Amino acid sequence: MTEPDIATPPPLTDMRRKVLINFGLFGIFFLFYIGAAVLQTPEFKALASLSVMGMPLGLFLSLLIFPLSWVLMIIWFRKAC
Amino acid sequence: MLIMGDNILVVGFILFFVVASIVITWWTSRSNKSTSDFYVAGKGVPWIQVGIAMIGSYLSAASFLGCAGDIGVFGIDSIWLSIGFFGGYMAVLLLIAGPLRNVGTFTVAGALYRRFPDGTIKLAIMLCTVIISTFYLVPQMIGAGVLFHMLLNWDFVAVTIGLGLLMSIYIIFGGMKSTLYNQVIQALFLWVTMVVLVLIAFFTVGQGSLGSILEAAHQTVPPMLAAKNAAVVEAIRALPADQAIATARQMMPDAESAMSIGVKTSSSLAMISTVIALVFGTAGLPHILIMFFTVPSARAAKKSVALCMVALGIFYLCAILLGFLLFPGIYPKLVVWISEGATGIGMAKNMAVLEISQIVGGPWLMAIGAAGAVAAILSTAAGLMITVASTISHDLYMVYINPQATDKQEMTIAKITTLVMSAVAVVLAVLLRDNNIAWLVMLAFSIAASAIFPAMLATLWWKRATRQAIIASIFTGLGVSVVFIVLLLSNVSSFLGLPTAGGPGVFGVTASFLVLYLVSIMTSDTGKDAEKFLALAHKPDED
Numbered sequence: 049m050t051e052p053d054i055a056t057p058p059p060l061t062d063m064r065r066k067v068l069i070n071f072g073l074f075g076i077f078f079l080f081y082i083g084a085a086v087l088q089t090p091e092f093k094a095l096a097s098l099s100v101m102g103m104p105l106g107l108f109l110s111l112l113i114f115p116l117s118w119v120l121m122i123i124w125f126r127k128a129c
Numbered sequence: 130m131l132i133m134g135d136n137i138l139v140v141g142f143i144l145f146f147v148v149a150s151i152v153i154t155w156w157t158s159r160s161n162k163s164t165s166d167f168y169v170a171g172k173g174v175p176w177i178q179v180g181i182a183m184i185g186s187y188l189s190a191a192s193f194l195g196c197a198g199d200i201g202v203f204g205i206d207s208i209w210l211s212i213g214f215f216g217g218y219m220a221v222l223l224l225i226a227g228p229l230r231n232v233g234t235f236t237v238a239g240a241l242y243r244r245f246p247d248g249t250i251k252l253a254i255m256l257c258t259v260i261i262s263t264f265y266l267v268p269q270m271i272g273a274g275v276l277f278h279m280l281l282n283w284d285f286v287a288v289t290i291g292l293g294l295l296m297s298i299y300i301i302f303g304g305m306k307s308t309l310y311n312q313v314i315q316a317l318f319l320w321v322t323m324v325v326l327v328l329i330a331f332f333t334v335g336q337g338s339l340g341s342i343l344e345a346a347h348q349t350v351p352p353m354l355a356a357k358n359a360a361v362v363e364a365i366r367a368l369p370a371d372q373a374i375a376t377a378r379q380m381m382p383d384a385e386s387a388m389s390i391g392v393k394t395s396s397s398l399a400m401i402s403t404v405i406a407l408v409f410g411t412a413g414l415p416h417i418l419i420m421f422f423t424v425p426s427a428r429a430a431k432k433s434v435a436l437c438m439v440a441l442g443i444f445y446l447c448a449i450l451l452g453f454l455l456f457p458g459i460y461p462k463l464v465v466w467i468s469e470g471a472t473g474i475g476m477a478k479n480m481a482v483l484e485i486s487q488i489v490g491g492p493w494l495m496a497i498g499a500a501g502a503v504a505a506i507l508s509t510a511a512g513l514m515i516t517v518a519s520t521i522s523h524d525l526y527m528v529y530i531n532p533q534a535t536d537k538q539e540m541t542i543a544k545i546t547t548l549v550m551s552a553v554a555v556v557l558a559v560l561l562r563d564n565n566i567a568w569l570v571m572l573a574f575s576i577a578a579s580a581i582f583p584a585m586l587a588t589l590w591w592k593r594a595t596r597q598a599i600i601a602s603i604f605t606g607l608g609v610s611v612v613f614i615v616l617l618l619s620n621v622s623s624f625l626g627l628p629t630a631g632g633p634g635v636f637g638v639t640a641s642f643l644v645l646y647l648v649s650i651m652t653s654d655t656g657k658d659a660e661k662f663l664a665l666a667h668k669p670d671e672d
Contacts, residue, residue, distance in 0.1 A: 062667075063663070063667055066667055067590065070223045070224060071223075071224075073223055074219060074220065074223040074224060077216075077219045077223075078219075078408070081212075081216050081219075081404070081408070082401060082404065082405075084212075085209060085212075085213075085400050085401065085404045086397045086400060086401065088205075088206070088208075088209060088390055088394070088400070089390065089391075089394050089396060089397045089400045090390055090391035090394060090395075090396065091396065091397050092390075092397075093389075093390045093391060096390055097390075102339075102340055102343065103343055104205075104388060106205075106390065107205060107208070107388075110208055110209065110212055111446070111449070113212055113215070113216065114212075114215065114442040114445070114446055117215070117216070117218075117219055117438060117442065118438070118439060118442065120219070121219075121222065121435055121438060124222070124223060125431075125435065
């Protein structure tokens, strides 16, 4: 079996595939982003204060947004472009 | 006050930017022949250049000075200012950049108009563009005026007029090409300054250890809290930063630390509202979106956003680290500033970065830092001004006033608009200089998120979106944003059970999407050949 040709997908599925990849990756980013933001609020203070790699969990997850974005960006360039 | 008198280094660096702007304008003006050259630099600018210019357009003084400064005042709660500013680019990259480049010509309104040839849509987006850009531009002008006054004791009005004139000159004579070149120089200077400053501060006041920086933050009573205790302010006033941190902690043993959540953030809903405005607002900022029209293809547009995201990520990570470095660097100064009231809080937020530059790098680094702030202001303000000039001449004049206008007439209107916009910004800056104008920026992001982003997303991706729904969603987003800002300015803390503290973001975006969906399923005008439009928007990339 051969790998599907990503560069030239069949026209009918092209748009659907694009929607899935673009909105899927954005959805992953957005959920993580909102989750980390909410964790960094007074309501979740106890959980956010747990120590992970020498820093509070809230700070750790907030900072993780930067590398996560870059990874999602690389995946997107490989899959969608 | 951090008045440096006639600091020759600061003046020298600022003079460099003024001269560079004029030389670039003179050089690029020779190749500006058509409206396409003026508005979008002939659509042939390399993606690397646009990517760097985009960094300059986006990084305002709020990013360079304010992100770190806010952490220095409130502690860890403020890290989300940096993360929020950064996060918006994911929406731009994944949802907007490519398709917008494929269907757009000169302005954001033009892209929507291509699918829905309805003057109301063009007028509504033009109105939003003018409001957003003005509300974003005025704080830049005020920031420049205040910065020069604090640093050099220069007259506020003279500085804002000078800034307005400088930008008018390089937009009128050089158009988008000149704006882009200037933004590239300013962005590179700004970015390198931030990285170098953080590296020096990290290995000096931070002792080269992330652990010791975080430990210092754990020990630190947030300056905003310490400043409320007069005895603490007096006790630490003349102490070195490390001793001041220990003394304040000794005197306020039960106080929260700079790593405690809740010093600034009030609730989850307020937080969500703020970050939603920042994420979706960035994806709706007209002065960022029009830059995609300057590159030759959708793939180039995506590459420029990708470059911008990597550089912005590093920049905002540096801003966060710098915020924490302010504690071991200038803690007593922060507390003393804040204890002086509202003006002092403003000083702490805006001058802390320059103060730490002076401490870790002496007058040279301080002068470079000040020039970096000026670069941030210039590059953002220029992007905003050319955006307004484009939309007034292309979306208002060409559609409603003189549809038969020639290229030359259109460009003349754009140049006149630049001058008028510059004058309006100067007048507003002078009138509002002593007011808290943070709400202007919040409103700009909220309107972009609520009024432009949903309409843009649906137009570019959803076949069932209708003309009526697009119009309704734009006005809903605009209306909700304005209502919330009125509530905020009237000190109303909640409305219909919803907190107003985080701004209108989540409410405006939700209402706008809801209206867009409901009106779309109730109406049927999906625009001029929706399928063809979407096929063009999502055509395969070409290099």
